[in-house]
Amino acid sequence: MIKKSKLRGEFFMQGDIACAEGAIAAGCRFFGGYPITPASEIAERMAYRLPLVDGAFIQYEDEIASMAGIIGASWAGAKPMTATSGPGISLMNENIGLGMMMETPCVVINVQRGSPSTGLPTSWGQADMMQARWGSHGDYGSISLSPNSPQEFFDLTIVAFNYAEKYRLPVFVVTDAVVGHMTEKVVIPPVEELDIIDRKYTNKKPADYRPYDPDDDLIPPFAKAGDGYRYHSTGLTHDERGYPVMSEECQRRCAKRLVDKIKKNADDIIITEEHDIEDADVVVVSYGISSRTVIPAMEKAKEKGVKVGFLRLVTVWPFPEKQIRELSKQIKGFVVVELNLGQVVLEVERCAAKHAETKLVGHPGGGMHKMDDIVNAILEVANEQ
């Protein structure tokens, strides 16, 4: 029967579709979204797949509703997702804050396009990186993953669901129009072989249950609507019972835990990929599609005698501060390659400030870095006294 159907095997698949299949494999059973280039294919695939696996698909009236809707669906116990691009994320940001405050597991896909504003709808960029971190008002820890191929778009969508369920928050997969629209080989393993994490449900009786009473890992166990717990959840500053309390002390406890739960678990969340880092003089830092332009540039710089390594950020947020700090003590400098005019480079600069130089190879989007620009930046950093 189709209801059990999950794909497996080797496919020649578009990135957006791989993302949708990753979501289905991870157990996503609710999608609320609004059409936007270049993310619409995700919604289209979910519209086709979800009704057949007993899930619910709804095309909302806008992105604000989409984000509010997936939070609602999560409280009913579903693993929910929405997918959009920069303008949609701008609209979602208030409710992303609600998801953070209510500690609601859900996944938000951002297939970035050229920006700001309407920008380049059919073209690409990586200028929403800081927005993914700081988009909604207030202090909160947040997680963003950045795939650089359709295969990784599939894999990281599953990881995003796992993080969302484990740490109870909206998790971003921040990719771009190239990865979203590119078609490549995607291998989908049998569902049994996938590592799927589900949220931790409370085992307390309704009378003893306090919805925001965290365990030692700073994550409160979940209770879904309809199970008789009759709890309250609010976007207001709240105590362990979920009741609003307008005191400084409660604000400190409430906001601080949202930051700490990600900070303290950063080592578990951060995924990076290293190439030739040992004994490198220059390390290139990149993520998403721009990381694919780095490899050939690296080879060329090596031919010119530079010892160059490559650190790819698969997890961009939380930022791998520790790793950059340690590397900065061993090397001359970093070259940051990204499709914006300087966002993640600020974080590298902050962590490397005392020990190593940081150089940006930026690009406003709508095109790709010229290989020579990256090579020249590597040479400049290597040759500096």
Place this chain on the structure above:
Amino acid sequence: MSNKKQHILEHPMDDLLRMDRIPHIWCPGCGLGSDVAAFADGLKRAEVDFDKVAVVSGIGCTGRVAGYIKLDSYHTTHGRAIPFATGLKLANRDLTVVVFSGDGDLFAIGGNHLIHAARRNLDINVICVNNFIYGMTGGQNAPTTPLGAYSSTAPFGNYEAPFNLVGITAAAGANYVARWTTVQARRLSQSIATAAKKKGFCFIEVVSPCATVFARKNKGGTGLDLMKEFRNRTVIDHKADPTQIPLTMDDEIVCGEFVNREDPTFWENVQNGIKDQVEKNADWEKIQSEKNKRLYKKTLKYEGSRDIG
């Protein structure tokens, strides 16, 4: 202490209220207390399983309702209670989902969501407390403020035509549309019970007194004076055309159950739509794999098997 406690009788609504959060934040003379009592009474009349009822509110005075009702309750962002409730309902179709919010929340900032939820005929109930003004923020103009009424952002009298809430919702496609004032508490709770049992989008407008800001700015007296005025101005007419009964400063307040139809809900339409498809696509996995193999072969021939790093 313990002696004192023995003399406190249990209120019949206690099991549906969060008594540990009383006293509430609403002003003396506000209609919300009565509206919440009517809601609790309505749920009891409907004999629904309380564990399967979820209440969702937005922001504002009425937005605080979710915090006082002892059910699964969610206090969301301004205007977004309906899309939140939509997600809740579609992800667990066994729930009875009630949105309890104010006129500003549901019809100004959240207006688009309301008309689309009514258009889809989603199986949720919306109780809209209409007090003609933004109370929580100090008496600013609302999309329901009658022409000529004063508010803190209409110091010379309101010059914007207000929305007729029942008219819009009926036109947008709701299955059930009613209007009552806080004075008709029994009829209101009966309406709430009807909606709790009914499929599709149910909308109940509750015209409710705001003594602190609306009455003060418009020389309406106390909350009780407003209630008396509502009683005197109310005309019950179930046959009235909901699009023809706007609310003004002094004309009749036409109340009643204006719409009561049985159109299929969003989820019923989804189920009808996919019934045949589920069978047709039984071999979906196989079809996809074969289609994909053909496509993959073609492309390999065309591009060569270049491996990208």
